[in-house]
Amino acid sequence: MSRTLYWIQGGxxxxxxxxxxxxxxxxxxxxxxxxxIKVLWHPSLSVADxxxxxxxxxxxxxxxxPLDILCVEGSIIQGPSGTGLADTVLGKPKKDFIGALAExxxxxxAVGTCASFGGFGTDQETQATGMQFHxxxxxxxxxxxxxxxxxxxxxxxxxxxxxxxxxxxxxSALANDLPLELNETNSPLDWYRIMVHQGCTRNEYHEYRxxxxxxxxxxxxxxxxxxxxxxxxxxxxKILWNRxxxxxxxxxxxxGCTRPDFPQRYPFFKTRNIEGIxxxxxxxxxxxxxxxxxxxxxxxxxxxxxxRKSGI
Amino acid sequence: MSxxxxxxxxxxxxxxxxxxxxxxxxxxxxxxRSVGTMYRGFENLLKGRAPLDGLVITPRICGICTTAHLKxxxxxxxxxxxxxxxxxxxxxxxxxxxxxQLQNDLRHSFLLFTPDFAGPAYxxxxxxxxxxxxxxxxxxxxxVETVRQTKKIIEIIAIxxxxxxxxxxxxxxGVVSVPGQNDISQCRSLLANFRHWYERRVLGCTLARWSDxxxxxxxxxxxxxxxxxxxSDLGFFIRFSREAQLQELGKGHHRFISYxxxxxxxxxxxxxxxxxxxxxxxxxxxxxxxxxFDQEKITEDVTFSHFKSDGAPRHPFEEATVIETPNxxxxxxxxxxxxxxxxxPAETGPLAELVLASDxxxxxxxxxxxxxxxxxxxxxxxxxxxxxxxxDCWLGETGVNNEIFYIKNEPQENGxxxxxxxxxxxxxxxxxxxxxxxxxxxxxxxxxxxxxxxRDGNGIxxxxxxxxxxxxxxxxxxxxxxxxxxxxxxxxxxxxxxAITGHGKRRTSKIFx
Numbered sequence: 001m002s003r004t005l006y007w008i009q010g011g012x013x014x015x016x017x018x019x020x021x022x023x024x025x026x027x028x029x030x031x032x033x034x035x036x037i038k039v040l041w042h043p044s045l046s047v048a049d050x051x052x053x054x055x056x057x058x059x060x061x062x063x064x065x066p067l068d069i070l071c072v073e074g075s076i077i078q079g080p081s082g083t084g085l086a087d088t089v090l091g092k093p094k095k096d097f098i099g100a101l102a103e104x105x106x107x108x109x110a111v112g113t114c115a116s117f118g119g120f121g122t123d124q125e126t127q128a129t130g131m132q133f134h135x136x137x138x139x140x141x142x143x144x145x146x147x148x149x150x151x152x153x154x155x156x157x158x159x160x161x162x163x164x165x166x167x168x169x170x171x172s173a174l175a176n177d178l179p180l181e182l183n184e185t186n187s188p189l190d191w192y193r194i195m196v197h198q199g200c201t202r203n204e205y206h207e208y209r210x211x212x213x214x215x216x217x218x219x220x221x222x223x224x225x226x227x228x229x230x231x232x233x234x235x236x237x238k239i240l241w242n243r244x245x246x247x248x249x250x251x252x253x254x255x256g257c258t259r260p261d262f263p264q265r266y267p268f269f270k271t272r273n274i275e276g277i278x279x280x281x282x283x284x285x286x287x288x289x290x291x292x293x294x295x296x297x298x299x300x301x302x303x304x305x306x307x308r309k310s311g312i
Numbered sequence: 313m314s315x316x317x318x319x320x321x322x323x324x325x326x327x328x329x330x331x332x333x334x335x336x337x338x339x340x341x342x343x344x345r346s347v348g349t350m351y352r353g354f355e356n357l358l359k360g361r362a363p364l365d366g367l368v369i370t371p372r373i374c375g376i377c378t379t380a381h382l383k384x385x386x387x388x389x390x391x392x393x394x395x396x397x398x399x400x401x402x403x404x405x406x407x408x409x410x411x412x413q414l415q416n417d418l419r420h421s422f423l424l425f426t427p428d429f430a431g432p433a434y435x436x437x438x439x440x441x442x443x444x445x446x447x448x449x450x451x452x453x454x455x456v457e458t459v460r461q462t463k464k465i466i467e468i469i470a471i472x473x474x475x476x477x478x479x480x481x482x483x484x485x486g487v488v489s490v491p492g493q494n495d496i497s498q499c500r501s502l503l504a505n506f507r508h509w510y511e512r513r514v515l516g517c518t519l520a521r522w523s524d525x526x527x528x529x530x531x532x533x534x535x536x537x538x539x540x541x542x543x544s545d546l547g548f549f550i551r552f553s554r555e556a557q558l559q560e561l562g563k564g565h566h567r568f569i570s571y572x573x574x575x576x577x578x579x580x581x582x583x584x585x586x587x588x589x590x591x592x593x594x595x596x597x598x599x600x601x602x603x604x605f606d607q608e609k610i611t612e613d614v615t616f617s618h619f620k621s622d623g624a625p626r627h628p629f630e631e632a633t634v635i636e637t638p639n640x641x642x643x644x645x646x647x648x649x650x651x652x653x654x655x656x657p658a659e660t661g662p663l664a665e666l667v668l669a670s671d672x673x674x675x676x677x678x679x680x681x682x683x684x685x686x687x688x689x690x691x692x693x694x695x696x697x698x699x700x701x702x703x704d705c706w707l708g709e710t711g712v713n714n715e716i717f718y719i720k721n722e723p724q725e726n727g728x729x730x731x732x733x734x735x736x737x738x739x740x741x742x743x744x745x746x747x748x749x750x751x752x753x754x755x756x757x758x759x760x761x762x763x764x765x766x767r768d769g770n771g772i773x774x775x776x777x778x779x780x781x782x783x784x785x786x787x788x789x790x791x792x793x794x795x796x797x798x799x800x801x802x803x804x805x806x807x808x809x810x811a812i813t814g815h816g817k818r819r820t821s822k823i824f825x
Binding site for chain 2: 120245257
């Protein structure tokens, strides 16, 4: 059975679209073929002129064309002052159109952190919000009780950008009517119950608390450099980026871009700490035990790590 | 009597949303206004944040030129820290930006620009059927190949910088990564494969053969030399464009700006001869001559923009981004600011870059026809040919001598710095002020802010507004001439961070009056 897909961009940078083009095995073309997905509209890929586009939109809103999967990229811009005029189509707030599409959609996927939780502009004059979450809180643009026609809430695929495999996998599950188990922020467990830090090639340094204090020095980035890998969910070091690497592997701290409050207000590249121990510890860890464990780990660190001989 | 009417054309296949508001005199455009339809407020979002936060936040202004923003942001911080950037770090910064540029130039050409050749406006064009095979959305042969090849070349950025898009691997004093020889070998293989594809399918000949094409006459000769040349995507683009007379479309001011692309490392085999400090030099080109570039001459004018101002154009260090509520008595029509160089608008992009680099073919064609849609797009299609030799050289030199990728430094508490780069669409600048260890002001002028500029206080149109005026629209149902002209500038509205509107209706009625 073929499915229709409509992709709309709100307050975003287009990065989720460009990230999606990196999908491999299947790539986007194979994916659309295998899943029999018909792309009704994508702002960067479609050629239809604005009249055909308007006719298509009308047909969807009048139930003449089914809307199986609605992908939303970018935040929903509600400002300034609640008008939505900071993001418009032909002079009208785009949010109103997105709201109308949401009533017709069988499934909605919020692609990326901005569409999921609001992301950039949540505390600004643009009054950005996510499709069904505003930062940590259920609600957002569509409200707490919203369900798409399938009975599911908006499926959130956070990440800045969203990894192509995560989107491809979610589309596969939906197109094959497979159940998607979601976590507390309505993100599929398959990709969002693993920590970013799992699979990082700096894990040995992490284990023995051999920490990096300056860029390019080999070590774990958690204690000083602001890395949130052990705190944040995401498959970056499991499925890797562009099939090659990850930020933490090359020495860029994880900034926690899947977090509902991304971009956090406190400084990046710096770990907030109390007496040298990070303020934010992995979920469920007791601070006292953690301090004891890290103290012992540092004492047990082998020389090859202390001398940074181990590769990354 | 002529009939006057107004057309509003929403444009997709630009990065972000854009509407073109035209005033028509019969079938000819008599006035044009470009209207970005989204405002994201990135500059204000950076205020009060830590100095290095710009390295995480500004790449997210744009999903396709994310590395260009990272480089502009880090150069502003380098300047404030007063720290030298080691050669190997410079190479990594350049190589990643070049890989992103290869991706951008080919994706823009075959995903965003040439699909118009397969659109309804060209049903009668003799090459339409072939255009459909190549550029039909999502299914066209060249479209599919471009997606498959470009995602490979950006793997270079993932190897050297962790991921694409949106990494933050450039830091003041260098880069955080320390690539090993195997990483470099992998990058070289990716580059060689991509180059092979570019030669075989895009050019239809080797880089060596292409480098002999130095005049418009050479180009004609090259086109007829072999079927491979005519059938390549470049050959097809030339044949299709000539038939559609794209060299007659989208003229503009004929004034170009480039900030200079790819700083030369102190020690590299590339600059032995000329001693140039950039691969492509900075400058302003007008009246047929280049002149030296001076960033002090950059100002932004907000006379026709919805921002508070005392009327005087300001240098980016001196200006603020304060929204002014639109008002009926106000002549402002856009939320875009109007950047000016020495008081006048300037076009930026691959064409500007190659004109300032004195590329003989591009300059020859410019002398024949002036700036136009065909030439802008040709410059974008052939620019990759100029990047491969430099990339190959710098990959070969990375990590070979002293392997220093970072020099330790402390961020300043107070200061001012700017970072200027040539992004894929042209001149990109970040101007940063720090006070008390926090960002107190951040101004970004993107290439699209230059090209999509509204009028200034002297009533002078922005570059693509100017390029639209006088355009004859053959079929009002399919105004492909407008789409070509705007897309030849590779518009990136998500980058045009000031852009906002919502007042099309009000202004439309004004035009009817």
